[in-house]
Structures are given as C-alpha cells and as structure tokens.
Amino acid sequence: MRYLFLLAVLASSSVAFAEDPLPSWNDGPVKSSIIDFVECATSDGCSKYVPQNERIAVFDNDGCLWSEQPAYFQLFFAIDRVKEMAKDHPEWKTTQPFQAVLENDMQALIASGKKGLLQLVMATHAGMTTDEFSSIVRDWLKTARHPKTSKPYTEMVYQPMLEVLTYLRANGFKTFIVSGGGIDFLRVWAEDVYGVPPEQVVGSSVKVKYEERDGQPVLVRLPEIDFIDDKEGKPVGINSHIGRQPIAAFGNSDGDFQMLKWTGRNPDTLKVLVHHTDAEREYAYDRKSHIGRLDKALDYAREHDWTVIDMKADWKRIYPPVAP
Amino acid sequence: MRYLFLLAVLASSSVAFAEDPLPSWNDGPVKSSIIDFVECATSDGCSKYVPQNERIAVFDNDGCLWSEQPAYFQLFFAIDRVKEMAKDHPEWKTTQPFQAVLENDMQALIASGKKGLLQLVMATHAGMTTDEFSSIVRDWLKTARHPKTSKPYTEMVYQPMLEVLTYLRANGFKTFIVSGGGIDFLRVWAEDVYGVPPEQVVGSSVKVKYEERDGQPVLVRLPEIDFIDDKEGKPVGINSHIGRQPIAAFGNSDGDFQMLKWTGRNPDTLKVLVHHTDAEREYAYDRKSHIGRLDKALDYAREHDWTVIDMKADWKRIYPPVAP
Numbered sequence: 001m002r003y004l005f006l007l008a009v010l011a012s013s014s015v016a017f018a019e020d021p022l023p024s025w026n027d028g029p030v031k032s033s034i035i036d037f038v039e040c041a042t043s044d045g046c047s048k049y050v051p052q053n054e055r056i057a058v059f060d061n062d063g064c065l066w067s068e069q070p071a072y073f074q075l076f077f078a079i080d081r082v083k084e085m086a087k088d089h090p091e092w093k094t095t096q097p098f099q100a101v102l103e104n105d106m107q108a109l110i111a112s113g114k115k116g117l118l119q120l121v122m123a124t125h126a127g128m129t130t131d132e133f134s135s136i137v138r139d140w141l142k143t144a145r146h147p148k149t150s151k152p153y154t155e156m157v158y159q160p161m162l163e164v165l166t167y168l169r170a171n172g173f174k175t176f177i178v179s180g181g182g183i184d185f186l187r188v189w190a191e192d193v194y195g196v197p198p199e200q201v202v203g204s205s206v207k208v209k210y211e212e213r214d215g216q217p218v219l220v221r222l223p224e225i226d227f228i229d230d231k232e233g234k235p236v237g238i239n240s241h242i243g244r245q246p247i248a249a250f251g252n253s254d255g256d257f258q259m260l261k262w263t264g265r266n267p268d269t270l271k272v273l274v275h276h277t278d279a280e281r282e283y284a285y286d287r288k289s290h291i292g293r294l295d296k297a298l299d300y301a302r303e304h305d306w307t308v309i310d311m312k313a314d315w316k317r318i319y320p321p322v323a324p
Numbered sequence: 325m326r327y328l329f330l331l332a333v334l335a336s337s338s339v340a341f342a343e344d345p346l347p348s349w350n351d352g353p354v355k356s357s358i359i360d361f362v363e364c365a366t367s368d369g370c371s372k373y374v375p376q377n378e379r380i381a382v383f384d385n386d387g388c389l390w391s392e393q394p395a396y397f398q399l400f401f402a403i404d405r406v407k408e409m410a411k412d413h414p415e416w417k418t419t420q421p422f423q424a425v426l427e428n429d430m431q432a433l434i435a436s437g438k439k440g441l442l443q444l445v446m447a448t449h450a451g452m453t454t455d456e457f458s459s460i461v462r463d464w465l466k467t468a469r470h471p472k473t474s475k476p477y478t479e480m481v482y483q484p485m486l487e488v489l490t491y492l493r494a495n496g497f498k499t500f501i502v503s504g505g506g507i508d509f510l511r512v513w514a515e516d517v518y519g520v521p522p523e524q525v526v527g528s529s530v531k532v533k534y535e536e537r538d539g540q541p542v543l544v545r546l547p548e549i550d551f552i553d554d555k556e557g558k559p560v561g562i563n564s565h566i567g568r569q570p571i572a573a574f575g576n577s578d579g580d581f582q583m584l585k586w587t588g589r590n591p592d593t594l595k596v597l598v599h600h601t602d603a604e605r606e607y608a609y610d611r612k613s614h615i616g617r618l619d620k621a622l623d624y625a626r627e628h629d630w631t632v633i634d635m636k637a638d639w640k641r642i643y644p645p646v647a648p
Contacts, residue, residue, distance in 0.1 A: 053521055056523070174523070176523075183564075187567045187568075191377070197377055198566065198568045199500075199524075199566045199567055199568070200523075208563055209556075210557075210560055210582055210586075217585050217586045217589060219559060219560065232534035235541060236532050236533070239454060239532055239543050240507075240529065240532070240550075242522065243507070243508070243511045243523055243525060244521075244522045244523070258541065261536075261541050262534075262541045265540065
C-alpha cells in the first residue's frame with residue numbers, strides 16, 4: 001500500500017516534473033495558456049518578457065487554492081470557536097447569532113445576515129493578542145475536519161494549483177495570496193501549505209493596537225474591521241501591500257473580478273478563473289451559488305479571452321495524494 | 325579626475341568588499357555587533373541561528389537611510405508641489421498654510437501646526453490616481469535639490485547603511501523599509517536607490533478608491549489618512565505588511581522606539597540606533613530636535629545594550645561617492 005502511494009507520488013510529481021511542470025493538468029488550451037505565458041514572460045526577447053523583479057502573481061484563496069463549500073472554512077473555524085468559548089458566555093444560549101451556532105441551526109445563522117456574521121467574527125477573531133490568535137488557529141487546524149470529506153482543511157488544497165505556485169516560483173515569480181479571508185488566519189498555514197510566506201499574504205483584517213504589558217510589547221486584536229479585501233478592495237489591497245501591478249492573477253468568483261480587471265490593465269498579463277464544474281470530485285457551482293458566486297466575471301472572461309479552468313475537464317486530480 | 329573617482333569607488337566598494345562587507349565603517353564595537361549578529365544568525369548550530377525565511381530586517385528611512393534635515397525631504401516635495409500648483413489655486417495666496425509656503429514664511433508654516441501640515445499633505449498627495457502620483461514624485465526627484473548640499477535627495481542616502489542593506493541581503497535577509505513617510509512616495513525610488521522592492525516598503529498612507537474610467541480601472545488617492553506608520557504604528561504596520569517578527573531593526577528616533585522594542589521581544593535580535601553626531605559632514609541633533617528627536621529611545625538603548633551608531637566616529641563617509 002505504502003509502496004503504491006510512493007509510486008503515485010513519484011508519478012505525479014518528482015519524476016514527471018522534469019518534463020512537465022504541471023503534471024496534474026490535462027493537456028489542452030488552458031494548460032497551454034499558462035505555460036505559454038510563463039515561457040514568454042521569462043524569455044528575454046519575447047514580446048511579453050518581464051524582468052524578474054516585476055514578476056508578481058496573485059491568487060485568491062477560497063475556491064481558488066482550496067475548497068470553499070459548503071461554507072468558507074474560516075466560518076467553520078468561527079463556529080467551532082463559539083462552541084468552545086460558550087462555557088464562558090452563558091448569555092450566548094439565548095442571543096443570536098450565537099444561539100444558532102450552538103443549536104446547529106444554519107437557517108437561523110443565515111437569517112442573522114451580515115450583521116450576525118460580523119458579530120460571530122468579532123467574538124472569535126478579536127479580544128486576544130496576535131500571538132494568541134495564531135496559536136488558536138494552529139491548534140484548530142490540527143483537529144478540525146471537513147464535514148463532507150473528513151479531511152483536514154489544509155489537505156483540501158488543489159494539487160493543480162500547488163503545481164502552478166511551484167512552477168511560477170521556479171520561474172522567478174513572487175506568489176502572493178490576495179484573499180477576502182482573514183490575513184492573520186491565512187498566515188498561520190500559508191507558508192507550510194502553499195510556500196507563500198506571511199509577507200506575501202494580503203487579506204481582510206481587524207484593527208490592531210500596540211500595548212505594553214509588564215514592559216512587554218503586544219499587539220491586541222480589536223473588534224473592529226480594518227479592511228475588507230474583497231471586490232473593489234482587492235486592487236486596493238494589492239496597491240497597499242504589493243505596490244505594483246501583478247502580471248498574473250488567479251481567482252474563481254465575482255469577488256475576484258476587480259483584481260483580474262486591475263491586472264488586465266496591461267493586456268500582456270495572465271488572467272485565470274477557476275470554474276467549479278466537478279460535482280463528483282469537488283463541487284459544481286457558479287452563477288447561483290451563495291458562496292463563491294461566479295457570474296459577471298465569467299461573462300467578461302469569455303468576452304475578453306481570459307483563461308477559464310474547467311475543473312472537471314482540465315484537472316487530473318483535485319487534492320494532493322495523502323499517505324494511506 | 326575621472327580616474328581618481330574610479331579608484332575611490334574601487335577602494336571603497338568592489339575590491340575591499342571581498343574581505344570587508346562594511347568598508348565604510350570604522351572598526352570597533354558597533355561594526356562588530358552587526359557582523360557578529362549576521363554571522364551567528366546565518367550559521368547553523370550557532371545559538372542565534374535563524375532559518376532563512378525568518379530573516380527579516382526592518383529599517384526606518386528618514387534619518388536612518390537618508391538625511392532628514394533641515395526638514396523631512398517629503399515636506400520639500402509638498403512645498404514644491406504647492407508652488408507648482410498655485411497657478412490653479414489663486415485662493416492659496418491668502419489661505420494658510422498655503423500662503424506661508426508661497427511666501428517662504430517658515431515661521432507661519434510651523435505656526436499652522438499639525439492641522440496645517442495635514443492640509444498641505446492632502447492638497448499635494450491626494451486627488452490624483454496612484455499612477456499620476458508616482459509620475460509626479462519621479463519627475464520631482466529629477467530636478468529637486470537639497471537646500472544645503474545642492475545634491476539630489478536620492479544622493480543623500482547613507483553609504484554605510486547601503487552597505488548594511490547589501491550585506492544583509494547577501495546573507496539571505498529580506499530587507500524592509502518601515503517609515504513614517506508616505507509608502508507611495510518611497511516606493512517610487514526605493515528599489516533603485518536601496519534595492520528594496522515596492523512590496524517591501526511599509527509607510528504612512530492615504531485612503532485609495534477603486535474606480536473605472538471609460539472601462540479602465542484606476543485607483544484614486546483620497547484626501548483622508550489611512551494609516552500613520554510612526555511610533556506605536558510601526559509594530560502595527562509590521563504586523564499588517566510583514567506578518568512576522570523582524571530579527572533586526574534599525575532606527576534613529578523616538579518614532580522608532582516601539583519598532584525596536586517590538587523586535588526586542590526576542591532578545592537574540594539586533595536593535596540599532598543611528599545617532600546623528602556629525603555636525604560637520606551631516607547634522608548633529610538628538611534630544612531637542614523637532615525633527616527626528618532621539619531621547620527616550622537613546623536612554624533605553626544604553627540601558628538595554630542596543631547598538632548605538634556614533635555617525636562621526638563609526639562612519640568613514642556619509643554619502644556615496646558621486647562622479648565628478
């Protein structure tokens with residue numbers, strides 16, 4: 001069994017890699033558009049050549065690098081935290097949206113709307129130091145499991161996209177995450193899982209305050225939104241954290257539309273959408289989904305010759321192989 | 325003459341560099357503290373060894389990497405801009421703080437206080453797109469000259485600090501600027517002058533808004549402060565943009581005090597203050613200066629064994645050699 005697993009790993013990564021930088025991708029126009037772009041961007045003399053210091057690639061996270069169904073994984077984190085913290089908050093038994101969480105009443109949770117969601121996020125993501133928050137996320141990841149696959153969330157990353165990250169970096173690109181999710185939530189695991197260091201993660205954030213406690217500096221997370229890195233916020237986040245134009249952008253929803261348009265200011269750039277078409281191996285959803293809705297960006301992509309990944313057709317596998 | 329210049333460059337950089345990574349530094353405990361730190365941080369097995377991905381060094385800019393007297397150079401930029409824009413603003417002739425600028429009345433400008441300064445910054449740093457602002461700064465740098473030295477401002481960078489930046493990067497460090505100055509002002513020239521790319525610049529900022537003009541996305545700079553990257557703001561900026569603890573921090577004023585303390589949470593880190601002691605070759609100022617005041621941080625540094633650079637004693641030269 002272990003021997004078979006090793007063979008699978010070798011076949012899908014190391015050995016094949018020397019010839020094919022994207023072994024989990026089926027051959028076709030999508031795979032070619034990525035490889036052609038990288039080969040020209042890195043070949044001095046090619047029409048779309050880009051010096052190494054300007055090779056910036058940005059990736060959405062939820063639904064682009066890992067799954068996002070049946071709900072954003074960070075929401076599961078918030079739900080698990082509420083349950084864990086409930087013993088110190090007896091009032092939550094009769095207060096929404098906490099009551100909904102404690103009673104596993106998703107209908108009532110959804111009914112609490114954006115305001116409810118914000119309350120949930122603030123109760124679980126603020127009120128502690130930055131170090132404490134990182135520890136909480138790290139501990140949660142060790143035991144939390146996805147409701148459908150029973151996998152650790154960090155194993156529900158897309159193997160074909162891991163290959164793109166590696167391929168771009170091998171070609172002198174700096175890879176950034178630009179996510180609507182929490183910047184400090186992502187930073188805990190993005191380096192281990194994606195090879196993206198904390199300084200290359202852009203995301204939504206709460207305000208943070210410097211304090212000294214017994215002479216020791218700490219940063220305290222406040223229950224107040226600092227920045228929402230979504231839709232029009234994504235180019236703003238890119239400007240703030242990166243300060244130059246990406247030459248490649250990967251997204252999967254209308255929340256990434258402005259980021260891809262911003263990247264497309266220069267027509268020689270690569271704009272890619274992950275289209276979730278694989279109900280069997282992952283999920284199939286687009287225009288009508290509450291999570292990761294892909295509607296306007298999909299039409300625009302087709303009109304403007306952006307690359308649209310058909311997960312079912314273009315990807316040989318979804319998740320990385322796992323030791324049996 | 326040119327021959328002599330070439331000899332000087334060779335002597336002070338290329339040739340000597342092979343033996344001495346900091347040729348513009350006089351030998352002594354300050355120079356040794358930097359070299360000892362780097363050698364241990366990069367030697368597996370040494371007590372203060374740090375893996376390469378965690379080698380983050382942060383540098384203040386004004387008074388640490390370039391001069392800041394008789395006023396922050398970015399203030400000269402704002403003043404020059406007001407004079408240039410005045411023809412479209414006849415009302416400025418009788419409105420403070422603009423009148424003060426147009427009449428070269430520094431007393432009245434200082435009297436306008438923080439509120440006046442903010443008005444000056446907003447009038448000159450907002451109301452245009454991010455691209456337009458970068459062009460304005462780039463154009464200004466080409467012709468602007470320092471009132472005392474008549475040098476271009478970007479030639480008033482400290483040669484010994486350039487050597488530290490290069491030395492750290494050669495040893496696998498990522499070097500970041502963490503400045504109270506404007507992030508988008510710095511990003512225009514930091515890569516050329518310091519080798520620090522835009523994505524490694526942290527600074528103060530105005531709010532920015534995404535818009536589409538004739539279908540083309542732009543980011544518009546708004547006359548509203550987004551973030552002040554000074555004092556308690558510096559650890560907050562580091563947390564936001566870098567997301568991990570620096571292991572080396574360089575500053576020169578009480579504005580850098582919290583950044584150095586934050587870095588010092590781990591005692592194995594390097595904390596360095598540039599003390600301006602050289603009235604002849606640069607400027608001498610500390611506790612009583614309106615610009616770059618160094619008072620509490622200096623006392624703390626001496627009590628806690630931080631490295632304090634005595635510019636006059638420790639630096640062989642201040643600015644880089646310039647072709648005659």
